[in-house]
Amino acid sequence: MKVIFPLFVTLVFLTACVSNERNIGQTTITKWKDDKKAAISITYDDGTIHQFTVARPIMDSLQLKGTFYIITGKIEGSAQGKFIGRPIEQILAETANIKTNADNFFERASAIGFTGSGDALAYHSNAGSIFESGKIEEAYALIDEGYAKLRSGAIPVSEHKPRYSRTDSTTWDDYRAYAKDGHEMASHTVTHPRLAVLDEPNMLYELEQSKADMVKFLGDKYTFSAECPYGTEDERVMEYAHKIYPALRNRMPEPWLEELNRSSRQQPGTSRKEYVQWQRGPLTDISMEIMKSWVDTCLTHDNIWLVLVFHGVDGIGWEPRTGDELREYFSYMKERENDLWVATFADVTKYLRERKTKTIQNHFEDEQIKIKLMTDLDYSIYDIPLTLKTYIPANWDTIEILNQSKSIEFEIRKDELGKYALYNIPSMGTEINIHAK
Numbered sequence: 001m002k003v004i005f006p007l008f009v010t011l012v013f014l015t016a017c018v019s020n021e022r023n024i025g026q027t028t029i030t031k032w033k034d035d036k037k038a039a040i041s042i043t044y045d046d047g048t049i050h051q052f053t054v055a056r057p058i059m060d061s062l063q064l065k066g067t068f069y070i071i072t073g074k075i076e077g078s079a080q081g082k083f084i085g086r087p088i089e090q091i092l093a094e095t096a097n098i099k100t101n102a103d104n105f106f107e108r109a110s111a112i113g114f115t116g117s118g119d120a121l122a123y124h125s126n127a128g129s130i131f132e133s134g135k136i137e138e139a140y141a142l143i144d145e146g147y148a149k150l151r152s153g154a155i156p157v158s159e160h161k162p163r164y165s166r167t168d169s170t171t172w173d174d175y176r177a178y179a180k181d182g183h184e185m186a187s188h189t190v191t192h193p194r195l196a197v198l199d200e201p202n203m204l205y206e207l208e209q210s211k212a213d214m215v216k217f218l219g220d221k222y223t224f225s226a227e228c229p230y231g232t233e234d235e236r237v238m239e240y241a242h243k244i245y246p247a248l249r250n251r252m253p254e255p256w257l258e259e260l261n262r263s264s265r266q267q268p269g270t271s272r273k274e275y276v277q278w279q280r281g282p283l284t285d286i287s288m289e290i291m292k293s294w295v296d297t298c299l300t301h302d303n304i305w306l307v308l309v310f311h312g313v314d315g316i317g318w319e320p321r322t323g324d325e326l327r328e329y330f331s332y333m334k335e336r337e338n339d340l341w342v343a344t345f346a347d348v349t350k351y352l353r354e355r356k357t358k359t360i361q362n363h364f365e366d367e368q369i370k371i372k373l374m375t376d377l378d379y380s381i382y383d384i385p386l387t388l389k390t391y392i393p394a395n396w397d398t399i400e401i402l403n404q405s406k407s408i409e410f411e412i413r414k415d416e417l418g419k420y421a422l423y424n425i426p427s428m429g430t431e432i433n434i435h436a437k
């Protein structure tokens with residue numbers, strides 16, 4: 001005992017010194033920006049008016065940025081929905097003799113929404129919902145029923161005129177102003193269809209035309225993320241949409257990201273993946289207590305990205321929440337901002353991808369730490385600053401950090417591995433030099 005105890009103490013002491021020396025220069029990109037514990041993205045679907053006149057000002061007053069998935073065909077000046085294909089009368093006539101089957105289903109399901117009325121559009125939407133639930137034959141039968149009504153006149157056929165609610169009167173000028181304030185505007189297609197039952201030309205039109213209008217009226221930056229309506233994860237839709245948009249809230253391709261969608265009952269804490277995107281829909285009957293508990297859950301782990309999906313606000317839109325509720329909820333997040341990174345869907349995606357693709361080299365020599373970062377990502381798109389953590393010698397009291405020869409701000413902190421500097425560099429930052437001053 002007499003011998004072992006001092007030896008043990010000496011070993012611990014030596015190990016501490018050695019490990020600290022070995023760590024010097026060691027640099028990592030923190031899991032979340034500013035070394036926070038979790039990320040939250042506040043997203044809104046369908047672009048209904050109170051999202052912009054009620055929810056957005058609340059977010060602005062708290063300096064929080066949101067993501068708004070907007071239906072571009074509703075906005076004055078942009079391309080509206082249309083059916084692309086053979087004349088609708090021809091398709092309609094055929095339905096009298098040929099039953100709906102795998103060969104004609106997508107064309108018919110695409111066309112029926114443009115025969116002129118809301119009743120016909122409902123056949124498109126309902127057939128889509130049934131199709132996505134796997135009941136293919138029932139979806140065919142529903143399309144047959146819809147066309148039978150159109151042929152008999154039970155549903156009148158007329159030239160399609162999109163009928164949009166007057167309450168959705170936000171203009172491209174308004175959207176441009178919101179984007180300038182730091183909110184993310186993103187596509188939610190041209191007409192909000194059930195993409196899973198559209199044929200190729202119509203599906204591509206919904207995805208590509210919407211993107212083209214986002215570029216035309218807002219700029220390339222707002223074509224990064226998109227949301228295909230009804231949260232679809234249809235394989236065919238995902239394949240097309242991922243070729244057009246770098247990120248989809250519906251589903252992401254990253255192997256290191258587990259996705260728990262809005263209907264999932266799995267708790268995010270059970271995931272072994274490096275990141276968990278946990279989507280929650282704060283529908284009208286979800287209590288404030290539960291909504292706050294989602295935020296609390298983020299804080300008890302280090303890998304959760306909570307993605308909130310809001311629809312209606314103050315009586316307008318699906319499953320609305322009141323402005324008062326939103327203020328209470330967002331303030332709850334704001335009070336915890338020291339540990340939470342509240343950012344748009346695009347910004348969080350970009351940070352994670354930048355972090356996961358960067359390679360870092362570090363080198364400690366002649367009382368200088370030199371760090372090199374490399375990535376294949378396009379800096380003009382992946383433009384989110386990264387937070388770096390670099391271990392420095394314990395005896396460096398004041399330091400300077402240079403990024404491409406320019407002095408940058410930092411914080412000095414300590415953990416069980418020693419003293420380190422925490423600092424942000426622009427995404428294109430590649431050369432960093434740290435030295436004592």
Ligand SMILES: [Zn+2]
Nearest residue numbers: 045046229230
């Ligand atoms: Zn929607």
